[in-house]
Amino acid sequence: MRELVPFIVIGLASGSLYGLAGLGLVLTYRTSGIFNFAHGAIAAAAAYLFFTLHVSMHWWWPAAAVVSIGVFGPLAGLVMERMARSLVSTRTATIIVATVGLLLFIQGFLYWRYGSAQKTFPEFLPTGTAFEITGVTVAWAQVINVAVGVGSFVGLYAFLRRTRVGVAMRAVVAAPDLLALTGARPARVRIASWVVGCTFAALTGILIAPTLTLNASLLSALVVQAFGAVAIGLFSSLPLTYLGGVVIGVGASVATRYLSARHGLSGIPGVVPFLVLIAMMLVTPARKLPRGAGRFEGARESGRRLPRPVLAGAVLLAGAFLIAVPHLVGPRLPVYSTALVFVIMFLSLSLLTRISGQISLAHAAFAGVGAATFSHFTVDFGYPWLIGLLATGLVTGLVGVVLALPAIRLSGLYLALATFGFGLLMETVVFQSWLLFGSQVNGVSARRPEFGPIHAGSSVDYYYVLLAIVTVTCAAMVLLRRARLGRFLRGMADSPTALTTTGLGLSITRVIVFAVSAFFAGLAGALFIGQVGQVSPITFTSYSSLLYLAALTVAGAVSGFVSSAFLAAGLLVVFPAYLSGVTVEVQSMLFGGTAVLAALVSDGAVDWKTLAARVAGRLDGAIARTDVRRRRTPVAARNAVAAAAARQP
């Protein structure tokens, strides 16, 4: 027991900060309905700002802290509130993509600006011994962390009960319309809560950075600890959320004590929050989880189709181009081969998100399982190439069935969180097991196919093999969408209630679509090895999953089911190869930023017509100011238009 004390002390100090991050997340989620995946990224940004001010510019640390917490936090809150306000009436999936996009954008920006090398964050708080407990020294910094956590919790709790704004924050959760009817401005109340929430994020980032070493992805992942805490609080209770953070902190720390030395289990302590998150998502009854903002799905497809001849022409042209690629692009051929692999990946993801109204933040994990399994089948077991490929698809299909379990119970945000936790679990623990990648740093390898005229050594041959498989996949997807399953999936996206009350067993449908999607994602993973020779698990992180989703959203905003997969692959893989400046970081920024924009635009969050009308109204007003008699308010103008429209037969 005694030997545990230091671990408990460390756990309390970090857990208190997880709880603090969780409080900010719950507060903003409940008042606005928008779950902020970028909460940790905001914490990271604040920490980097502090780093710049304090280390690079040699500011006195309290001054740096005031700016990065007291100024940056509220500013971030204002920006977030503006974004949340635009998103609140869009589809749930759009909201998820928007904040995920923001996460990618901030993270990309930080990598781009500061480089991906880890930096040592100065321990700016006093590190001297505060007191000793059973022989264990407790540092002042640890005491301060706990004190700040507890103090923030108590302060927030009192604020929400004792002040008018605080009470209004709780009221806006319960009945926003009624709050407006009492004369309070719900928008102001939401601004206040975003300001508080983001300030908490900034505070967490700066306090936790010294214990983590400064690294953008580590800090963004901080949000995962907060997710766990928030899940324990069932996305609504502040005391339970704070307590959840402490439990996760202490749990992870104590687990380190017992498991760090054991091979294969050393990743466990790090995944305590994901395990908590997944467990909570699997056992909590859906009705106990608060409904966030966002309309229910509804399929993305408008039903508009290109005329048949145009479509046929476009397909022929694209086909001819793809066949000619090896003769056109010279040394860049590998880029195009990789892009073909990604087309399969995107088709598989699109089947879930675009056709079926489901969501997956773990798609890279399927590809990872596929890659490792394929290597085992073909290299270790000596299966023929094609058999190995199909067997790999079946294995990942089974993994897809596992991921379908939360999908049977949950939808929207909570499904997204469950899949995110699943991806993180795969990435940090399961990939390291001997079943998949093992502990080799270099990862796994596999042969390329060799049969008939196809030579394993020829990149051009492999390109054509990939092209054939892509063609088959496209055909399969198009057929699947038109077949009965496709109709059910589209129906499921529009109204699961209607399907189930006409007799369809929806659990089976969900299992099937996750299995099919995982099958193809697994193929993509397997084919990826043949392209790059050797892959390691770091290729298939949750971060990649988020990037894929963002890229597909961007492409999907302007193109159809199949074409969006090609466009996304082109943007993600081919485009950077032609622009030397487009590094991974820049891509992350581009896709993240564009995903935010696409989310805001594609789904009516920012209504261009209203915006145009408003701009026109302003112009009108400006003109009218010179001519007082002709002044019209925008509302009156809009009414006039509406009245004119209503008069038309």
Add this chain to the structure above:
Amino acid sequence: MLVLDGVTAGYGTTGVLRDVHLTVPRSSVVALLGPNGAGKTTLLRVTSGLLTPWSGRVLLDGDDVTGRSPDALARHGVCHVPEGRGVFPPLSVRENLLLFSHPGEERTGLERALEAFPDLKGRLEQAAGTMSGGQQQMLALARAYIAGAKVILLDEVSMGLAPIIVDQIFEFLHRLAAEGVSLLLVEQYVNKALAIADYAYILSRGRITFAGDAAELADEDVFTRYLGSDVAAGV
């Protein structure tokens, strides 16, 4: 004085109200009647700013307030008690009253509310949602009282309440009207509504099908109108 001038409104592409004209004169009670689904709630939502009409105007004391936000209208003296209970269920009675009061006048607001509804006195720390329906409705009406509203819009205040509570509520409404407040009353208890109303409107399928003195309507059989006049006449 509240005037709806040719209001047409709806949700999405579905029209609910069509060219509605309605007037609530100063310090008078207007009953808005009609079968379910006729658009009564929508009419109140347009009036309080929760819904912007497609066309037409909402005039408050002669000012065009069409398209103003609900909070702005509330500060201008429009008090809308929505259908269901106009209270925040998870908040305590005290916290509800805090939000119902004008900023800076929280203390007097609380006192006035308790004066009007002494029943609430012992329940200040209770969550509003755990009170009985009648008590919740009293709390909701306390807002109309302490906010000092000029126009009060009431949506089915008596729904789901025991008759004796309904009587108390109507007594309170009567008192409010006597103090010079204008009331627009959507009510399923037609007879009770007509008993305190000066004017009445019947809304049917989004159109006003009757407008006139409440007394005039009280002589008619409103139930027959609800059932559909053709049928009732034909059977």
Add this chain to the structure above:
Amino acid sequence: MSALTGGEPGAGLDVSGLTVRYGGQLAVDNLDLSAPMGQLTGLIGPNGAGKTTTFNACSGLLRPTSGRVVLFGDDVTRKGPAARARRGLGRTFQRMELFTSMTVSENVALAREARQAGSNPLWQQVASPRQWATVRAATAEALDVCGIAGIAERIVGTLSTGQRRLVELARVYAGDFRMLLLDEPSSGLDKAESERFGAILRSLVTGRGLGILLVEHDMELVMTVCDDLYVLDFGELIFHGTPAETKASPVVRAAYLGSEEVMEAAGLAEHGVG
């Protein structure tokens, strides 16, 4: 007026002792109700009386606190919505649950396909030629009966409310359900549409021998088409009888108009029945 078709005793939908509690609130209190085949049964009552809650309990979207739901003689209280649908219980929704991104004919066909596929993984993926032939015939018939064959290829999201109501009706028709629960099918319809709707409902009951349980606010429609009426208030059954009896009932009148002077209302009642 009683069960003409359906065969087995107690055929149709029988609800006994149904009680639904939300938190502390009693939404439906010990309700007994029976909707036999070959008959249009109406379920009416003021707002918040518990009608939609009753529907949700009947169709399996909500588990009742106590009571039994018996469908065609079998106790289905513990069955899910899909299982009840496969036994022949179809429903529509007040807020219309449609596949808005799909065409009218796809919407209608999907109901029949869902019944055929059920929870069978194979039939969820493909249709056999025979199944497909059934689906096409049923779809064509349903579109025809509901008078929407002309808009079969339109996307449902672009239709008017009235047209959508008809699509939802065509969907339960094509699904070959024997017992239909229709939740405010005429709201949002204009008078002419509503009348045509009533005629379709009558033809389903008399022509095809279906059973229909109808929740409806349009009293005119209810009084014209229903054979039998149940009146709910505060979750309790306050009256059961023919439309004429209902119109004459002082209890119903009081529930709708809130008159406590029941006797006075009873006096006026003759006026209403005429």
